[in-house]
Amino acid sequence: MPKDNSIKSVLIIGSGPIIIGQACEFDYAGSQAALSLKDEGITVSIINSNPATIMTDKVIADHVYLLPLEPESIEKILQEQQIDAVLPTMGGQTALNLCISVAEQGIWEKYGVKIVGVDLAAIEKTENREAFRQLMVDIGVGVATSKIANSFLEGKEAAQGIGFPLVIRPSYTLGGKGAGFVHKKEDFDAALSRGLQASPSHEVLVEQAVIGWKEYELELLRDNNDNVIIICSIENFDPMGIHTGDSITVAPAMTLSDRCYQEMRNQAIKMMRAIGNFAGGCNVQFSVNPADESIIAIEINPRVSRSSALASKATGYPIAKIAAKLAIGYNLDEIENQITKTTSAYFEPTLDYVIVKIPRWNFDKFKGANRELGLQMKSVGEVMGIGRSFIEALQKACQSLEIGRAGLGADGRQSRNLEEIMHSLEHPSWDRLFHVYDALSLGVPIESVRKVTKIDRWFLNQIQDVVNLENELRRYSLTNIPEEFLYTLKQKGFSDTQIAYILGNVTEEDVYQRRKALGINRVYKMVDTCAAEFPAKTPYYYSTYEGENESVSSDKKKIIVLGSGPNRIGQGIEFDYSCVHGLLAAKESGFEAIMVNCNPETVSTDFNMADKLYFEPVYWEHVREIIELEKPYGVIVQLGGQTALKMAEKMHEHGIRIIGTSFNDMDIAEDRGRFSDLLKELEIPYPKYGVAESAEEALEVAHQVGYPVLVRPSYVLGGQGMSIVINDEDLEKAVVSLLKNLPGNRVLIDHFLDRAAEAETDSISDGDDVHIIGMMEHIEPAGIHSGDSFSVLPPFDLSDNVISQMEEYTIKIAKALNVRGLLNIQFAIKNDQVYVIEANPRASRTVPFIAKAYDVPYINIAAKIMLGVNKLKDFTIERKLWGYAIKEPVFSFDKFPEVNKELGPEMKSTGEAIRFIPNLQDPYFRHLYKEKSMYLSK
DSSP: OOOOTTOOEEEEEOOOSOBTTBOTHHHHHHHHHHHHHHHTTOEEEEEOOOTTSGGGSTTTOSEEEOOOSSHHHHHHHHHHSOOOEEEOTTSHHHHHHHHHHHHHTTHHHHTTOEEOSSOHHHHHHHHSHHHHHHHHHHHTOOOOOEEEESSHHHHHHHHHHHOSSEEEEESSOSTTTTOEEEOSGGGHHHHHHHHHHHSTTSOEEEEEOOTTOEEEEEEEEEOTTOOEEEEEEEEESSOTTSOGGGSOEEESOSSOOHHHHHHHHHHHHHHHHHHOSOOEEEEEEEEEOTTTOOEEEEEEESSOOHHHHHHHHHHSOOHHHHHHHHHTTOOGGGSBOTTTSSSBSOSOOBOSSEEEEEEEOOGGGSTTOOOOOOSSOOOOEEEEEEESSHHHHHHHHHHHSOSSOSSSSOSSOOOOOHHHHHHHHHSOOTTHHHHHHHHHHTTOOHHHHHHHHOOOHHHHHHHHHHHHHHHHHTTOOTTTOOHHHHHHHHHTTOOHHHHHHHHOSOOHHHHHHHHHHTTOOOEEEEOOSBTTSSOOOOOEEEEESSSOOOOOOOSSOEEEEEOOOSOBTTBOHHHHHHHHHHHHHHHHTTOEEEEEEOOTTSSTTSTTTSSEEEEOOSSHHHHHHHHHHHOOSEEEOTTSHHHHHTTHHHHHHTTOOBSSSOHHHHHHHHSHHHHHHHHHHHTOOOOOEEEESSHHHHHHHHHHHOSSEEEEESSOSTTTTOEEEOSHHHHHHHHHHHHHHSTTOOEEEEEOOTTOEEEEEEEEEOSSOEEEEEEEEESSOTTSOGGGSOEEESOSSOOHHHHHHHHHHHHHHHHHTTOOEEEEEEEEEETTEEEEEEEEOSOOTTHHHHHHHHTOOHHHHHHHHHTTSOOGGGOOOOOOOOSEEEEEEEOOGGGOTTSOOOOOSSOOOOEEEEEEESSTTOHHHHHHHHHHHHHHHO
């Protein structure tokens, strides 16, 4: 059936601000869907309150509404636009819940809007735990023994009938909110209360716990002709008991028998057909008993999910893009395969490689948090490694995490405390994978590790192979290591750093030069969805060690954009937004734009966003060899946050051109000591400071500058490790803690300007002219991280004198740092005197917010200036803000109820929303201003 020509205009509902459990995978899905619909000549409108996403950019949709995700906002859009259909499946649970609420109020019907891509009845069947359980029983699909409860008494009765251990699962929640295991009777009452409170319908499912069973996911697509295809099978490395968002996952499934896989396929298709008659995507989760391979269904999500983004990047099959076309009437055999361009979308991808996803956590931001993983998701992002084997992909994923690991072990970060290791295996947290390696390297038998972790023995054998290879490597020196053995190590994902560590007395560079001399070079393979059965047209690559290199370097002038790696608190989706605009600017300027990134959730790793995509760790060894192959004109590090900036020094040392501001000038801004010296030279006020390398030196500095003091390491993002202290005892503790975690680093001790106001400027400089793109005043006072502050654009109560000082200092600093591109400066204001706190000559989290508020493509402009193809005078910049824009930080403290929620110099927010108000008399603003007055009077 061809597309439904009655649909001329579609509204896509976004997912709102980033929270734990609902991250930028929906930015990716929404962006893909919008572009897919625009290809069909359909007018696309988007509603989303998140200013940091590319989804809310004019390059994605025809009409963007940065409004709260509420029924009132939907009605406002329907009054302004002639909307024919709404697609609610691209914005996670938030979008589905809003769609249902609008339907219940009769708004869709009132304006003649049809819901496409999902059946509302299907949502009810899947989100209502009892309805789902009964449906599975009716169609003959196995489920765990369970009972629904709408009250405390019903819950107690259900538990009595099922027995312990059991699981409590609230209905209509996201990211496992309120869910948990109950192992013994004494803990049940509290867990049941939490679950009932977490559910918006005050309903929970009390269910038999299948702890230790294996967990799998299937990604499906179905069209209007009821054709169903399985896009990808995904196996959880971690067994049942850990939320899929917190599990290491592998695709394709590694330990599944063909008989069990075929049964799982049949059940998934049966489930999708049973929940409703709709065309689109679906995610199904199963649990398998390792003893007899009996299968039970866990849940089904009739929408794009976190796993959909992963499956799309793993296979090269653009699930959201195809799902959008199915939603407007196309069938699978009528849609072109985006990779081969010669076959249809009615095929199941075949993988001749392995992908491994590892979640990224930020427990360091939540001191005192319960770090044990369970049914409630706690990770803030994820990375994906692609390799020819499981172990190669696993090692690459470990290198991508940016937690200081050079791979799986063999990097000086191993634990040798057997008691600590065994406790970690039994009580999983973010580091259990590394402790599995530690246990095996200490000689703990595989069977002992399997019994305590319930991880399938096949995976443990793979990790044991890594340990065995290390032990064999210790027999050699760099000069006598056999070429074949070194080649094997590289095929198994060992980094040069790991090999150097095991050999001892040699450096990463020594190993690199040795393997180059032996002709052991990384080659690149194409992600083609069909295991090379058909020629692929899409330049999407991963590295490995084999014969043929499939990535042929062109003779075009190239620009490489380094991505921002995994999302985490302090470095989120706003940097991916910046990278996407960097790619677009490079392409528009006539360069071949090449992307390097390892985050499967993002738009930057969409295969059609860059001219060439390398899905690789943003890790020096990998980046270096891509640069050697492609020989780019230069590399952009300014848009990928701290991840990319960390590479600037290595690139500078190796003579690689850094596009935009030079390494030395960026280093001045990053090194707090050098920067303060520059401010002194420019006669710009700044808080008194000193540098210390020991607790004794820190005490001396504190006494000179005066308490309270702000203690912080150099080179940090998101206020990592910062604290405000008021006496010698607290200072000593803070400094000792910092130096323990950052050996060799220096600690900065700044006098803290108590009760000062805080503001910031973002600007673009081309070396001659400086354009201040935005000036924001924070609602909260200095001392609360700028990422956690409500910010108002333009300022609401700064004097003309203060504003002129900020403008003067911004221009002075931009010129002194020879900025080419973006610059963010943060100020403290006390008694009408402006002090400079810090300057960041790179993309910041505030630029997307300003760009959306003023409706100006600032990153695109900055990128073209960085590339040297334009000057500021070439652009006519017209701002469109009538009133004020407020940046609202959003937190995920509900995931960590036990932590201190007080805000300070270390950032804790996971995302942000934007809100527009007409004037300062707006009730919302008056409420915020009252809060600020309370802060400042303390």
